[in-house]
Amino acid sequence: MQDNAITLEAPNEEAMRNIGERLAGIVRGGDVLLLSGPLGAGKTTLAQGFGAGLGIGEPIVSPTFTIARELDGVFPGGGHAHMIHVDAYRLGGSDYAPGQDGIDRLLDELESLGLDEELEDPGENTVVLMEWGEQMAAALAPERLEIHIDRPAQLVQNTDEPTSEGTRIVTLVPVGSDWAQRAATLAGK
Structure with a gap:
């Protein structure tokens, strides 16, 4: 992780939603x-807390099957907020275009969905919240906030399934000086 990464803990769903709400308090259009x-x-x-x-x-x-949902709300300062919630999990599959690299495949799929311009240059009232988007981060947004969530390693008794219980570790990685300043407010820095 980068030197300016901020680590938060979410011991339950309410705390995870609270982190999302706090993030919404520092975002702005674009x-x-x-x-x-x-x-x-x-x-x-x-994302629910963010909304x-x-x-x-x-x-x-989760927009897994619709790929993207567009929702309208209000920024903390009172202006209109247009949120695009994208799930990139199914984008850029290896069978999409043989011989084409992953970023190009992703960008082609986003273009076919009409999302490429919104993601490359969000409007002044638009905020993009993308799940599973780390593989296209550098191609899409030179200024961004990367949010990495790790779940507990302990296993449910007598199964190999990870548990839904336990504290989540949320690491915020601001990319760009503007994000570094804003994200630091969440950690009280």
Whole structure:
């Protein structure tokens, strides 16, 4: 992780939603946030808190099968907020275009969905929250907040399945000086 990374703990779903709400308090139009972590880590739970922090009344659900959802809310300062919630999990598969590199495949798929311009240059009222977007981070957003969520390693008794219980470790990696200053406010720095 980078030197300016900020680590937060979320011992339960309420705390994860609270981190999302706090993130919504520091965003502004044009921001890109990339969420990563294993299945069940809490990405959608954080997104729910983020949506609540923007005053979005619609339910925030994982956009895995729709790829992207567009929702409207209000920035903390009162201006209109347009949130694009993207799930890039199924984008850029290896069978998409043989011989083409992964970033080019992802960009082609985003273009076919009409999302490439929104992600490369979000409008002044648009915030992009992308789950599973770490593989295209550098190609899309030179200024961004990367949010990595790790879940507990302990296993449920008598199974090999990871537990949904336990503290999550949320690491914020600001990329760009503006993000570094804003993200530091979440850690009280």
